Structures are given as C-alpha cells and as structure tokens.
Amino acid sequence: MYYAGIVFVLLFSLLPFGISLLRWKTLDLPSRIFSVLLGFVFAVECVATFSAIRYQNNLAIYNVSGWLQMALICLYFNFSIYCFRKIHLGIYLAVASIILGIVNALYFEPLGKTNTFYLTYQAVLVLLLGILLYTELLLKEGYVNTYRSVHFWLVLILVLFNSLTLVNFSLYDFLADLLSGSVYLLAVYIWICGVLANLGFTLVFIFYNRLNPTYGK
Amino acid sequence: MESKGILALAVGLSILFTAFVMMAIGIVVAARKRLNNYYLEREQLLAANLEEGERTMSQIAKEVHDNIGQLTYLLNMTIQRARKVTNEVEREQLLFSAGQLSEKVLFYTHNISNSLNSEYIKRHGLYFKIQEDIEHIRNSGEIEVNLDITGSGKPADPNKELVVYRIAQEAVHNILKHASAKRIDISLHVSLVEFTLIIRDNGKGFELNEALALERNGLKNMMSRANSLKGELQIITHMGEGCEILFNTRELNIQPTKKLKSPMT
Numbered sequence: 001m002y003y004a005g006i007v008f009v010l011l012f013s014l015l016p017f018g019i020s021l022l023r024w025k026t027l028d029l030p031s032r033i034f035s036v037l038l039g040f041v042f043a044v045e046c047v048a049t050f051s052a053i054r055y056q057n058n059l060a061i062y063n064v065s066g067w068l069q070m071a072l073i074c075l076y077f078n079f080s081i082y083c084f085r086k087i088h089l090g091i092y093l094a095v096a097s098i099i100l101g102i103v104n105a106l107y108f109e110p111l112g113k114t115n116t117f118y119l120t121y122q123a124v125l126v127l128l129l130g131i132l133l134y135t136e137l138l139l140k141e142g143y144v145n146t147y148r149s150v151h152f153w154l155v156l157i158l159v160l161f162n163s164l165t166l167v168n169f170s171l172y173d174f175l176a177d178l179l180s181g182s183v184y185l186l187a188v189y190i191w192i193c194g195v196l197a198n199l200g201f202t203l204v205f206i207f208y209n210r211l212n213p214t215y216g217k
Numbered sequence: 218m219e220s221k222g223i224l225a226l227a228v229g230l231s232i233l234f235t236a237f238v239m240m241a242i243g244i245v246v247a248a249r250k251r252l253n254n255y256y257l258e259r260e261q262l263l264a265a266n267l268e269e270g271e272r273t274m275s276q277i278a279k280e281v282h283d284n285i286g287q288l289t290y291l292l293n294m295t296i297q298r299a300r301k302v303t304n305e306v307e308r309e310q311l312l313f314s315a316g317q318l319s320e321k322v323l324f325y326t327h328n329i330s331n332s333l334n335s336e337y338i339k340r341h342g343l344y345f346k347i348q349e350d351i352e353h354i355r356n357s358g359e360i361e362v363n364l365d366i367t368g369s370g371k372p373a374d375p376n377k378e379l380v381v382y383r384i385a386q387e388a389v390h391n392i393l394k395h396a397s398a399k400r401i402d403i404s405l406h407v408s409l410v411e412f413t414l415i416i417r418d419n420g421k422g423f424e425l426n427e428a429l430a431l432e433r434n435g436l437k438n439m440m441s442r443a444n445s446l447k448g449e450l451q452i453i454t455h456m457g458e459g460c461e462i463l464f465n466t467r468e469l470n471i472q473p474t475k476k477l478k479s480p481m482t
Contacts, residue, residue, distance in 0.1 A: 127238070134245045143256045146249050156242065163235040167227055175227055182220035189228060 006049050009191055013042040016201035023208045030080040031208070034154055037072040038201060040065070060111040063118070067101030070094070070122050073158070077129045080151045081136055097125070114176075119169035123162040130159035150204060150211045157200035164193045261445035265380060268438055277329065284325045292318040328353060339375035343382050347403065350389065354401075360393070361400045368407035370471035377469055380442050381414065384450075387439050388416045388462045396420025396460065409471050414464040422454045 020027065020035035027035060044065040048058040071094035078090020101118055109115045133155050137144060146152050168175065168186060176183045204211070292315055299311035331337050331349065338346045344366060351362045372378040385403070392398050398420030406413040428436055436452070439462075443450035448466030 131241075134242060138245050138249055138252070141256075143253050143260070144249060145253075146246050159238060159242070160235060163238040164231050166234060167231045171227065175223065178223045179220045182224070185220070185224050186227070189224070 005191070009195060010042070010045055010049065012195045012198040013038070013045045016198050016205055017042050019202055019205040020208075023205055026209055028150075030076050031150060031154070033072060033076045033079060034201075035205075037069065037076065038198075040069065040072060044069075057112065059114060063101075063105065063111050063115045066115065066118060066122060067098045070097040070101070070125070073126060073129075076154075077133065080155070081129070081133050083136065084132075093125070097122075114172045116170060116172045119172070120166070123166040123169055126158055126162045127166070130155050130162075148211055150208060153204045153211070154201070157197050157204070160200075161193055161197040165190055258445070258447075261441070262376065262380070265383075265438075265442050265445045268441065269383060272438065280325065280329050285322055285329075288318055288322045288325070292322065335379050338379055338382055342371065342375075343378045343385075344371075344405070346382055347385055347405075350386070351403070354389070354393070360398060362403070363401070364403045364405075366405045366407070368405075369474055370407045370409055371474045372412070372469040373472045374470060377446055380446055381412070381464070381466075381469070384439050384442050384464055385414060385416065387435050387442075391435050392416070392418045392420060392460070395423070398459065407471060409473060411465065411467050412469045412471060414462075416462045417459065419459045422456050422458045422460050424456060425452055425454055 017035065017038040020031070020038055024032070024035065044061065048061045048065075051058040051061050074090045074094035074097055076090075078084045078088065078094070081090070084090045100121065101115075104115060104118050105111050109117055133151065137146065137149070137152065168190060172186070175186055179186060295311050295315045295318060299308050299315065302308045302311060331346075341349075348364060351364055354360060354362050372381070389401065389403075392401055396418050398418035400419045402415075402417045404413075404415040404417075406415075440450055443464055443466070446466045447468045448464055451463040451465075452460065453463070454460035
C-alpha cells in the first residue's frame with residue numbers, strides 16, 4: 001500500500017512535466033520556467049523516495065530542494081509580473097530565497113529536521129507574489145480575458161496549494177507532536193494537496209494552446 | 218480519535234484560509250469583468266468615432282465639391298467679369314450677384330461647420346441640434362418635418378449625446394437621399410431611465426434584408442452606434458410603405474431638467 005502510494009504520487013508529478021515538455025515549443029518563457037520547476041519537483045520526488053527507502057530519511061533532500069524550488073518560483077514570477085521583469089525583482093528574490101534557506105539551515109533549523117520556518121516563508125512569499133500578479137491583472141489597461149490567461153490558472157493553483165498547506169507546514173512540528181503515531185495522516189493530506197495541484201497543472205498544460213499566455217483577448 | 222480531531226482542526230483551518238483566498242481572487246475576477254465591460258464600451262465608442270471621422274471626411278468632400286466649390290468658382294467668374302465690364306449698371310448687377318453668391322458660400326460653410334463640429338453639437342445639446350437641422354430642412358421647402366419631444370431630462374455624457382445625434386442625422390440623411398418622402402415625423406421620448414427616438418417617413422420604403430445584404434455603411438453605422446450605447450435599434454420598413462426607425466436605450470444616464478418644449482411641432 002505504501003509503495004502504491006509512492007508510485008501514485010510520482011506518476012502525478014511526472015504527468016504535468018511530461019505534458020509541458022510536449023508543449024515546450026509553444027510555451028512562453030515563464031511557462032518554460034514553470035515546466036523546469038515541475039521537472040525539478042519530479043526529480044526531487046524520485047531522489048527523496050530512493051533516499052527514504054535506502055536511508056530511512058529524506059528531509060535533507062526536501063529541505064535543500066525547497067530553496068531551489070523557491071528560486072524557480074521567484075524566477076517564474078519575475079517573468080510573469082511585468083513590473084518585476086522591469087527591475088529584475090524576481091531574480092533578487094530567488095537569490096535571497098537561497099541565501100535565506102542556507103542561513104536557516106546553518107543557524108536555526110538543521111537539514112535533518114523539517115524546516116518549518118522556511119516552508120512558512122515559502123508559502124507566504126508565494127501568496128504575496130500571487131496577490132501581486134492578480135493586482136497587476138486587475139489594473140492592466142484594456143480588455144483582459146482572465147479565464148483565457150495561462151498564468152492566471154498556474155498562479156491560482158500555486159496559491160491554492162500554498163494556502164491549503166500553509167497551516168500544516170507552519171505548524172508541522174507542533175502538529176506532529178500532537179498527532180504522535182498518526183503523523184502519516186498529515187503527510188497524506190499534503191500528498192493529496194500535491195496530487196490535486198499536479199492534476200491542475202496537467203490540465204493547464206493540456207489546454208495550453210486554447211489558453212493565451214498573455215492577458216490578451 | 219484525538220489525533221483525528223487535531224488533524225481535522227488543522228485541515229479545517231487550512232480550508233477556511235483557502236476559502237478566504239478564493240473569495241479574494243473571486244473579487245479580483247469580478248472587478249476585472251466590470252473593468253472589461255468598461256473597456257469594451259470605450260472600444261466600441263472609439264470605433265464609432267473612427268467611422269464617424271471617415272464619414273465626416275467624405276461628407277466634407279461632397280459638400281465642398283457639390284456646393285462650395287461650384288459657388289466659389291461662380292463667384293470668381295462673376296468678379297472677373299465685373300472687372301472687365303465698363304458699363305457701371307452692369308458692374309453693379311454683377312457685384313450684387315457676387316455678394317449673393319458669397320452669402321450662399323458663407324451659409325453652406327456655416328451649415329457644414331455646425332453639423333460636423335462635434336464640439337458645437339456637444340455644447341448646444343442634442344435637442345437644439347436636431348431642431349436646428351429640422352429648420353434647415355424646412356427652409357428647403359421640399360419636405361414637411363414634425364418634431365415632438367415628450368418627457369424631460371438631458372443625457373449626462375455629451376459623447377453619448379453626440380452618438381444619438383449621429384444616429385438621427387444618419388436616419389434623416391438616408392430619408393432625404395433615398396426615400397423621396399414628403400413628410401418626416403421625429404419623436405423623442407425622454408425619461409430618467411429610458412430614451413427613445415422614433416423617426417418615421419412616408420417615402421418609398423425599402424426591403425431591409427436587401428439593404429443589409431448590400432452592406433451599406435449608413436445602416437451599419439447606425440447599428441454600431443446603437444450597440445455602442447447598448448441600445449436597441451429597430452428598422453420597420455417595406456416597399457411603398459415608408460420607414461420607421463426606433464432607437465431605444467437606457468445607457469444615457471438622463472439627468473433631470475425642466476420639462477422640454479417642442480417649439481418646432
């Protein structure tokens with residue numbers, strides 16, 4: 001049952017990446033960065049699964065990969081939010097996120113434990129960047145077909161995933177203590193959220209050509 | 218059981234937070250939709266204005282060619298002749314005739330200027346401009362025109378008022394050009410919520426489907442203008458039965474004024 005669950009999760013991380021690769025030629029720059037992010041997440045899941053089976057611990061892999069994931073997300077927002085692209089704010093945020101992750105690992109939370117501070121920072125930053133993208137969408141001059149925008153959907157899924165997991169990631173250690181033997185339930189909840197998010201990304205990339213990467217008509 | 222309760226609480230909190238986020242995104246999407254409607258309306262008005270520009274150009278060209286150009290040529294010839302003539306009486310007559318011609322040129326220029334100048338129309342308002350146009354048509358003595366204005370109020374936005382005037386102008390222009398009518402009845406019904414314009418003639422009428430198939434710009438212009446005001450434009454006509462044009466809109470944002478009179482009736 002445990003292995004079936006792992007295969008299920010791995011398949012669902014491979015699916016959006018595979019579809020995005022099929023659409024690669026038609027993808028705009030931020031969507032390509034997002035595709036790289038999905039590929040990276042799939043690779044991390046594979047390595048983390050191997051590490052869990054071999055060494056009984058994969059937290060270090062998740063923690064380190066979290067910095068790079070955050071950097072890729074910041075890069076994605078850098079190219080999808082116009083005012084970010086102008087001043088390269090996303091690139092600075094990406095570098096800052098990696099530095100923050102290293103500092104957190106060195107001085108606050110060791111790599112062998114769940115980095116709840118960093119996970120909280122990650123979720124809050126994604127929510128803030130999502131708010132910025134939607135603000136820009138709202139203030140944009142001219143006619144904007146929201147539902148036809150690829151980035152509207154990608155960011156919506158990202159924002160929903162992070163808002164659904166924010167409480168659980170922020171209070172992970174606290175909840176794990178309270179749940180003691182049933183901590184796997186928390187992991188299952190996060191897995192379900194992850195699977196749903198990947199399903200959403202898959203749908204966005206399936207319908208990519210029908211959507212419009214810009215906010216045009 | 219206790220651990221399930223804790224998990225349920227954590228998940229419940231997450232779902233509550235997500236619902237809040239969803240609500241915020243929903244508000245953004247709804248606001249964007251309203252903005253889109255505004256931009257669409259503006260685009261339609263812009264398109265109508267551009268069409269108007271084109272139409273104005275051809276109208277100026279036509280007026281200059283048909284009236285002002287010929288009259289100026291005639292005026293020039295008359296003055297040239299007056300310079301060559303030695304007989305004082307004949308010269309006086311020619312100069313008098315030159316004076317009359319220049320008055321006509323001034324009259325046509327004034328007419329063109331007033332009917333094309335949107336600022337003039339915006340400044341004086343829809344009712345005044347329609348009344349002024351009717352006066353010009355009546356002066357030609359070839360057609361009977363009646364105007365009936367009921368209700369009170371004035372459109373708040375002069376740009377929208379101009380669009381209504383252009384619809385009326387196009388309709389009357391079409392009657393004068395194609396209908397061979399002897400009588401035109403124009404009715405304006407104004408209330409704080411609704412504005413209705415009815416233009417009826419007793420001319421030869423036409424088959425609407427055929428006219429639309431010909432894609433004449435006049436009808437198309439009227440319809441696109443009516444659309445830009447989210448109004449309803451009905452054209453009721455048949456061969457030999459005259460024509461009735463009915464335009465109705467609730468988008469003029471009529472502001473209350475004292476009761477309108479229709480002195481031209």
